[in-house]
Amino acid sequence: MHPLVTLAWLLSTVAHKIWALSPEQVSKELGPQLSQSAVISGWDATKYGRWSEYHAPKPGIVLTPANEQDVAATVEYCTSKEIPFLTQNGGHGWAKTIHIDNDGLIISLEQLNSVTFNDDRTEAVVEGGAHVSQVINAASKNNALVQTANCNCIGTLGAILGAGYGNLMGMAGFGIDNILSLNAVMADGCLHTITPEDKDLFWAFRGAGPNFGIVTSAKMKSYPVGPSGQTAWIGQLVFTPDKLEKVVEEIDAITLEPEMCLFMVFLTSGEPDYTPMIALLPFYYGTEEEGRAAFSSFFDIGPTNDTTAETQYAHWNDVTDVFCSKGGYKPSETAGLSRMVPSTWEEAWDEYVSFVSLGGTGASIVLLEAYSLKTARSFGQDSSAYAWRNKVNFNAIAIPWYFDSSLESDAVAWASRLRDLWRSTDGLDSPAAYINFANDEDLSVVYGENVERLKAIKAQADPDRIFNQWFSL
Numbered sequence: 197m198h199p200l201v202t203l204a205w206l207l208s209t210v211a212h213k214i215w216a217l218s219p220e221q222v223s224k225e226l227g228p229q230l231s232q233s234a235v236i237s238g239w240d241a242t243k244y245g246r247w248s249e250y251h252a253p254k255p256g257i258v259l260t261p262a263n264e265q266d267v268a269a270t271v272e273y274c275t276s277k278e279i280p281f282l283t284q285n286g287g288h289g290w291a292k293t294i295h296i297d298n299d300g301l302i303i304s305l306e307q308l309n310s311v312t313f314n315d316d317r318t319e320a321v322v323e324g325g326a327h328v329s330q331v332i333n334a335a336s337k338n339n340a341l342v343q344t345a346n347c348n349c350i351g352t353l354g355a356i357l358g359a360g361y362g363n364l365m366g367m368a369g370f371g372i373d374n375i376l377s378l379n380a381v382m383a384d385g386c387l388h389t390i391t392p393e394d395k396d397l398f399w400a401f402r403g404a405g406p407n408f409g410i411v412t413s414a415k416m417k418s419y420p421v422g423p424s425g426q427t428a429w430i431g432q433l434v435f436t437p438d439k440l441e442k443v444v445e446e447i448d449a450i451t452l453e454p455e456m457c458l459f460m461v462f463l464t465s466g467e468p469d470y471t472p473m474i475a476l477l478p479f480y481y482g483t484e485e486e487g488r489a490a491f492s493s494f495f496d497i498g499p500t501n502d503t504t505a506e507t508q509y510a511h512w513n514d515v516t517d518v519f520c521s522k523g524g525y526k527p528s529e530t531a532g533l534s535r536m537v538p539s540t541w542e543e544a545w546d547e548y549v550s551f552v553s554l555g556g557t558g559a560s561i562v563l564l565e566a567y568s569l570k571t572a573r574s575f576g577q578d579s580s581a582y583a584w585r586n587k588v589n590f591n592a593i594a595i596p597w598y599f600d601s602s603l604e605s606d607a608v609a610w611a612s613r614l615r616d617l618w619r620s621t622d623g624l625d626s627p628a629a630y631i632n633f634a635n636d637e638d639l640s641v642v643y644g645e646n647v648e649r650l651k652a653i654k655a656q657a658d659p660d661r662i663f664n665q666w667f668s669l
């Protein structure tokens with residue numbers, strides 16, 4: 197092509213993109229097809245900002261649909277205009293694969309946030325943008341329990357479409373094990389209801405959901421409970437560093453009963469000293485007496501501080517609210533583990549102490565999550581696209597957390613070192629990562645042996661790969 201022709205083509209392409217993405221133009225072209233309550237605006241980081249600013253998308257347009265027909269019209273519009281788009285729910289996805297800049301559009305699901313129950317409270321319909329706090333509040337008022345993630349700020353389906361670990365794991369399995377059907381706008385721009393009869397799609401949406409469409413609502417199992425059925429024993433036990441070896445040995449050894457979950461956290465005391473601390477966050481679905489008995493082996497090790505207490509369902513996640521703070525840079529890394537190795541965790545602790553001594557990094561945390569997995573495993577490895585149901589017993593996460601971008605290279609290197617350290621003794625045949633905690637891993641690390649089946653389903657359902665932000669297949 198003649199250089200002048202190439203230049204003219206380039207200019208017209210760029211001009212088209214800029215022209216196509218002003219809020220006024222999108223309002224003019226798409227507005228008439230949307231309901232009156234749908235909102236089209238420019239990007240506003242204070243309103244739509246994400247949990248981590250590291251590699252965060254910064255779109256030209258935010259479109260907030262008011263109902264699922266608006267979602268369908270928006271997908272159809274973006275596809276016809278070749279506008280890249282990303283669904284935003286709670287805004288906590290930290291994977292580097294998420295990338296939208298000012299020629300792209302974010303579909304914010306914040307207006308799709310209702311949670312309703314059937315008469316006998318055995319089913320809940322959770323809309324695509326409902327946050328965990330909204331689901332728990334609605335469930336609590338209806339005297340029912342619904343499996344969600346353990347932090348109030350998370351998009352309920354944002355977590356569940358990747359698998360969905362939560363406090364009710366031991367009793368209800370993963371979030372995906374509780375899905376009865378899904379309403380989703382797919383690549384054809386149409387709304388579909390996906391049921392277990394849609395064998396491949398029902399399997400693929402539950403573990404790799406964001407690759408296949410925008411879920412506008414999910415019908416989920418709900419568990420009716422009486423007044424005492426909303427009580428759990430939760431809190432924080434602090435241990436001195438010399439107890440770390442014993443704590444880790446015990447996490448490896450203990451059999452978590454269905455009522456139990458356990459987190460270990462490296463964190464600091466905060467301002468002004470930022471003293472590094474080791475804390476356990478036990479969870480027991482039941483009374484204080486039962487909880488203390490179930491976790492007695494950790495009390496035998498000798499915590500120096502104990503804030504545990506009986507807590508009602510609507511407040512179960514208060515203990516993790518501190519992790520919800522938005523803003524700052526958090527280039528996090530993860531590793532799935534089959535076992536806990538004390539020497540690895542002692543090395544991880546030394547790494548943590550050294551990193552938070554840098555200054556400006558004192559909000560950083562290291563997290564280890566352990567759940568009772570018997571019920572989740574009873575559904576069978578092939579029941580969903582989540583690859584690590586039978587292999588991973590623990591998930592470890594390093595979350596560097598800083599506000600001064602000059603700390604980036606130290607932070608990225610630190611988190612990668614921890615991931616490599618954990619992998620070196622993970623006890624697995626190959627590295628594994630829970631997709632919702634992953635950063636930029638190879639597809640085989642997040643999807644395991646499911647990569648080829650997922651790709652084949654993707655080729656049918658979304659041949660042009662318009663849903664391409666989330667470990668795209």
Ligand SMILES: Cc1cc2nc3c(=O)[nH]c(=O)nc-3n(C[C@H](O)[C@H](O)[C@H](O)COP(=O)(O)OP(=O)(O)OC[C@H]3O[C@@H](n4cnc5c(N)ncnc54)[C@H](O)[C@@H]3O)c2cc1C
Nearest residue numbers: 283285286287288289324345346347351354355361411632
């Ligand atoms: C503080 C914190 C606590 C966490 N706790 C837990 C936990 O207890 N259990 C757990 O399993 N995970 C947990 N996670 C991980 C969490 O599951 C992921 O970060 C998840 O991706 C967050 O979803 P979101 O909706 O908040 O984020 P978003 O960034 O809005 O969404 C994440 C991805 O999912 C897609 N998506 C979201 N909603 C939909 C939808 N309705 N339809 C289609 N695609 C959609 C988005 O497009 C994006 O690609 C936690 C993360 C953080 C930061």
